[in-house]
Amino acid sequence: MAKVKIDSKLFDRAKKAAEAAGYSSFEEFITFIIEKELMQLEGSSEGNDDVDEQLRGLGYIE
Amino acid sequence: MNKSYITIVSGLPRSGTSMMMQILEAGGIPILTDNIRKLDEDNPKGYYEFEPVKKTKDDPSWVPEAQGKAVKIIYRLIQDLPDGYEYRVLFMQRKMDEVLASQKAMLQRSGKQGATVGDDKLAKLFERQLNEFQAWIRGKQNFSILTINYHDMIHSPQSLCQKVNSFLGEVLDMASAASIVDPTLYRNRT
Numbered sequence: 001m002a003k004v005k006i007d008s009k010l011f012d013r014a015k016k017a018a019e020a021a022g023y024s025s026f027e028e029f030i031t032f033i034i035e036k037e038l039m040q041l042e043g044s045s046e047g048n049d050d051v052d053e054q055l056r057g058l059g060y061i062e
Numbered sequence: 063m064n065k066s067y068i069t070i071v072s073g074l075p076r077s078g079t080s081m082m083m084q085i086l087e088a089g090g091i092p093i094l095t096d097n098i099r100k101l102d103e104d105n106p107k108g109y110y111e112f113e114p115v116k117k118t119k120d121d122p123s124w125v126p127e128a129q130g131k132a133v134k135i136i137y138r139l140i141q142d143l144p145d146g147y148e149y150r151v152l153f154m155q156r157k158m159d160e161v162l163a164s165q166k167a168m169l170q171r172s173g174k175q176g177a178t179v180g181d182d183k184l185a186k187l188f189e190r191q192l193n194e195f196q197a198w199i200r201g202k203q204n205f206s207i208l209t210i211n212y213h214d215m216i217h218s219p220q221s222l223c224q225k226v227n228s229f230l231g232e233v234l235d236m237a238s239a240a241s242i243v244d245p246t247l248y249r250n251r252t
Contacts, residue, residue, distance in 0.1 A: 021200075035193040047187040050177040051138075054184060057169050057176035058075045060136045062116050 068125070068147055069132035069230060071110075072140055073154030074188060076164035078212040079134050081243065082152055083110035085215075085223060086132045089239030091230075094124075094133040103171060107244075110134050118142040137195050149205045150230060156212035158185045219243035 006014075018029035055061045069091060071082045084107055087093045095110045114124040115135045119142040129147065143149060162181050169176045177184050199205050208229040215222045219240040227234040 032193070032196065035190075036197045039190075039194060039197070047179075047183070047190070050179045050184065051187050051191060053175070054165065054177035055075065055136065055138060057174040058165060059172075059174075060075050060116075061138060 066129065066148060068128045068130075068149050070140065070143075070149050070151045071132060071134045071154070072137050072151055074156070074161050074192070075136060076161050076168065077154040077156040078210075078215065079154050080108065080110050081212075081215070082154055082210065082226075083132060083134050084108075084242050085219075085226070085239045086152075086234070088242040089223070089227075089234035089236070091233065092131040094128050094131045115139055137192065140195070141198060145204060147204065151199065151205060151207040152226060152229070153207050153209045154212055155209050158188065161188075215243060 014029065015026050018026050021029070023029040023032070052061065069086065071079050071086070073079050083093060083095075087110075093110060094112050095108075096112050096114075097108070098111070098113050112124070112133055114121065115133065116139065118125070118135075118139060122142070122144045125144055125147060135143075137153075140149075140151070159181075162185060165176065179187075199207055206229075208225065210222060210226065219242075220236075223234065223236055223240040227236060227239070
């Protein structure tokens with residue numbers, strides 16, 4: 001697991017926000033935020049065809 | 063039974079969604095299923111599927127009928143559900159390597175072709191889509207979600223069923239619901 005240093009005040013604000021939003025842990029909140037930003041930066045459609053192929057084979061989509 | 067919301071059982075294929083449907087059925091929740099997909103070695107107690115969910119984007123006419131009932135919908139199709147209804151989602155979570163092993167076994171038994179990419183790539187793609195799904199559902203006011211860990215349900219059915227019961231508004235027959243969990247169906251362990 002990697003560690004990242006952030007400003008203490010930002011950490012406190014984010015921790016409170018995560019608790020108020022109902023995240024089960026602060027780590028879950030941070031992971032979610034980073035994933036959300038990466039989705040926008042990287043684009044999210046690559047590989048969807050592979051997933052569709054798997055789901056179709058299993059009979060869950062048409 | 064509160065008829066104002068629709069109970070959705072969701073997750074990745076082979077994450078325990080059929081087990082959750084069995085629990086709800088045993089607990090007294092009416093189930094929306096057509097039994098078209100027959101029980102087999104992969105789901106010896108039945109699939110609990112409802113074919114019209116696959117066409118929801120084009121034809122959501124089945125949705126009003128689902129109020130007060132539970133229906134199984136793969137995570138990818140939940141975003142096709144129309145607004146205007148309250149949805150309570152029980153989202154099953156299981157170790158990715160077990161999910162993929164179980165999916166592989168199911169594909170082999172059925173003789174069907176799945177994705178041609180390797181397990182590592184497929185795992186990353188599934189994880190990314192699940193994160194996208196979580197991001198989407200957190201922004202939807204008419205959806206609430208409870209994540210259920212498959213292994214916790216196998217090992218502590220009583221406490222997990224109590225969580226489900228609270229989430230659904232205390233509507234389950236708890237003794238019947240918790241008794242349905244069958245640890246012998248926990249296969250594809252890693």
